Amino acid sequence: MDRIDTMKAFVAVAEAGSFTKAGEKLELSNQLVSKYVSQLEEQLGVRLFNRTTRNVRLTQEGEQCLQHALHILESVDDMENHFGQLQAAAKGQLHISAPVSFATQYLGPLVRDFKKAYPDVGVNLELSDRKVDVVEEGFDVALRIGHLKDSSLIAKRVAPVRLVLCAAPSYLDQHGVPEHPEDLIGSHFLRYSYMEYAPLSNPLMKVLRAHSQNNPNGIIANNGDILVSAAVAGEGYILQPTFIVSEPLKSGQLSIILKDYEPEPMGLYAVYPHRKLLAPKLRAFIDFMSSYFGDPPYWDQF
Template sequence: MDRIETMRAFVTVVNAGSFTRAADRLEMSPQLVSKYVSQLEQHLGVRLLNRTTRKIHMTEAGVSYHQRAQQVLNDIDDMESQVGDLQSQAQGLLRISAPVSFAIRHMAPFLSEFQKAHPGVGIDLQLNDRKVDVVEEGFDIVLRIGHLKSSSLIAKRIAPVRLVMCASPAYLKQHGTPQRPEDLSGHRYLRYSYMELDARQPVHRWLQSNSQNNNSNMISNNGDVLVEAAIAGAGIVLQPTFISGSAIKEGKLQVILPEYEPEPMGLYAVYAHRQLLASKVRSFIDFIQDFYGDPPYWD
């Protein structure tokens, strides 16, 4: 029994969520993956997974073993990368999670240039605006936007992210252009459901109050939808300039209350804390660090 292979099979099953998806990632049959996991359980003398026809669930022992096994495999991969001095020849599959609108609008050119510079690196890009777990979900890199809190993860700031409040000229002509945050009362707000509000900022205080007291608002978990609705005259929207910037430049949206613009957020590359960083991750961080600029090109 190859303990590393059985360990890798178990970790991949947990990260992928099923034996079938794990088999695809490992390029082997589901039956062989299942055999490896069973051999590992027999060797350890404990059940790691409870299997049903639809789902797998880790036992308490499985949770503990998964965390340690993931780190062991990471360390092995990092060691091999360091020994092989693959900094200039990064290789392997890089699993990335990124926000939906940002990735659709701004990541394709970056990824294309990155793979030209590092042809040995494959890309598995998953788009999701929720806060994913870097380690538990098996990602190498997670791009996040916001004000990040301290954690055991490493976060590299890539670019500032400005939030601007805007509406279509037609909407403002009909409903009036607010000059102060208090003037926002009575306006329709197009709310992003993942928006983190800071009560210390006047505009955010109004948004918090408006969200609780106004049932006529529009809510969506996608910023592009809200910006398009604002262009159509549906109300006022607070969105990053990487989404709204082009519409503002074209005159489809008009910025309001610029003097009350919230404190900029940041675009961060987040990855697990490791003493030895895999060359594919290091190459990605180095490449994206200066790609978008400060200020970024969309501003």
């Protein structure tokens, strides 16, 4: 039985002093109101009313319960009004910048579900792995992945992003499974051109940074999917977020190596210009996205 309904019935009886009048107010039968109150008494383990044939009076416990119930119902009303107003007020076009690989794999369902919840909000989604200027280029919000540095922008963490070093079984059969970052072959590093190598206190990140600076014969790309395809083909090893390599890991096309040297997770952030006076469409999107992927996110289930 719904606890909110039981509290509403209890408050109505307390205010009306009658089960019959409370039922008329709530448009419920006298029997159902009595059932709700009895259920609440059973849940709390106390008697809330002293009942006689002529009147209904609150017990001492009932007086205390009434104050709590009024406070809870007021909070519920405030919450419903807040989100009801937000949904009604959220309208207009939302201009979003997002990384290519992440957006193509994971933003489609989110945008569709968001549109169902907020049909009056239009979505203009631009995909790019470069770091856009949110203010100068007119974006409402940009999704960014990494360890964000101090800036004048506001950043809301949406999900953790785990980085793993991977290689195909065929590559490992040919070149061996490395036991230490120093065992990695520099020319076989399939490098993402926008990769950040902090923190350099991590031995793996130190080695990969050196390989990225002294690797004229390697493969470099500004798109993670291209590098994943090369790694699956046995061309070398990659350091990529799990949201890109989760499917190849599940299928066995790639294997995680040097797990003991895995760098600390990065984050997926929603970056926007101002904390105060957020447009309802932007606040709705950020709130909607904040719990959408889970923590840990569902792509880490491999």
